[in-house]
Amino acid sequence: QVQLVESGGGLVQAGGSLRLSCAASGRTFSRYAMGWFRQAPGKEREFVAAISRSGGSTYYADSVKGRFTISRDNAKNTVYLQMNSLKPEDTAVYYCAAGSTGWGPQSPWDYWGQGTQVTVSS
Numbered sequence: 001q002v003q004l005v006e007s008g009g010g011l012v013q014a015g016g017s018l019r020l021s022c023a024a025s026g027r028t029f030s031r032y033a034m035g036w037f038r039q040a041p042g043k044e045r046e047f048v049a050a051i052s053r054s055g056g057s058t059y060y061a062d063s064v065k066g067r068f069t070i071s072r073d074n075a076k077n078t079v080y081l082q083m084n085s086l087k088p089e090d091t092a093v094y095y096c097a098a099g100s101t102g103w104g105p106q107s108p109w110d111y112w113g114q115g116t117q118v119t120v121s122s
Helices: none
Strands: 004-007 010-013 018-024 033-039 046-051 058-060 068-073 078-083 092-099 116-121
Touching: 004 092, 018 033, 018 092, 018 116, 033 068, 033 078, 046 068, 046 078, 058 068, 078 092
Parallel strands: 010 116
Antiparallel strands: 004 018, 018 078, 033 046, 033 092, 046 058, 068 078, 092 116
16 A cells, blocks of 8 residues: 655746655555646646656656656655646646556556645736
8 A cells, every 4th residue: 555645736926836746655665656647627637747666767748848847766755746837727736646557647557645736827
């Protein structure tokens, strides 16, 4: 069992930055690929970014490529999402997820956090 707790959300003006963190419980963090997803009001949840178990490979949605950076620290059981040049359309609840098989947008993700709200004002 893995428990995920996100933090770092908040209100920011367009063009600003935020860094989200997701802390995982347990001693098996490095066995999981990690991902970030988001869900805006009235919309389906969408993939944002993912990182491999070692952190050596990353994958981004086109909508955030070049603006967001996913990273992880396996010693701290934490995955991060650095978000720069934020836009109002980035407003959503952001969720982190852990996956033991695959790490793409359509892969099965085994565990989910409770989410953290990000609001970008224009």
